[in-house]
Amino acid sequence: MKPSLMGALLLSVVMTAVADESVRHLRHHPVRVFDANGHVVGDLTIFGALNGVAFTVGNATTVVPIERVQDASRRFSATDFRWVAAVGVSFASSDCSGDPILDLTNGPHATFALRRGNVVTLYFAAEGAQRVFTANSFLDTTTGCQQRPGFGVEGWAVGATRVISDDHPEPLTIGY
DSSP: OHHHHHHHHHHHHHHHHHHHHHHHHHHHSOOEEEOTTSOEEEEOEEETTEEEEEEEETTEEEEEEEEEEEOTTOOEEEEEEEEOOBSEEEESSSSSOSOEEBOSOBTTTTEEEEEETTEEEEEEEOSSOOEEEEEEEEEETTTEEEEEEEEEEEEBOEEEEEEHHHHSOSOBEEEO
16 A cells, blocks of 8 residues: 555656646747748737737837738638738828828837738837828728828827838747
8 A cells, every 4th residue: 555655646746747847848938929931030929919029119119910811712820820910001192102190009109010912011100199190092902092182190100110021921820
């Protein structure tokens, strides 16, 4: 009887040590986002109930959300992700050129990403309060640029940009 009790006690100690090592591994190895080249983009983080990756330009930090990739049949990938980008933005120009007006925001610093083909650009808002801009065109990323002269849009001017698809091409994956 004593050897079986000793065996059970030893087994319990070994199982506890293995479980403790697994928890320690998870604490010291964060879940990371990788780009199409296998390079680490950053740790997977959450802001405003959205999963994403933190980026910093100057003293402005934001979290850029990611989403599962869908195919043409609208089926989701089990493993591939992409940057979440605005589907429509306003411009002061009449032809959707120049910087957009930041009226949508993600992250702790007002930002949004805009996709044009395979290029995803992250726009950071300039410092200061929102103000009303006069927009003269609207870019719908599925149908293209539409002239819409003289409508007001409350938002921010662009303070900085970063083309995140240059450094971190899609598809993105998640792992350790």
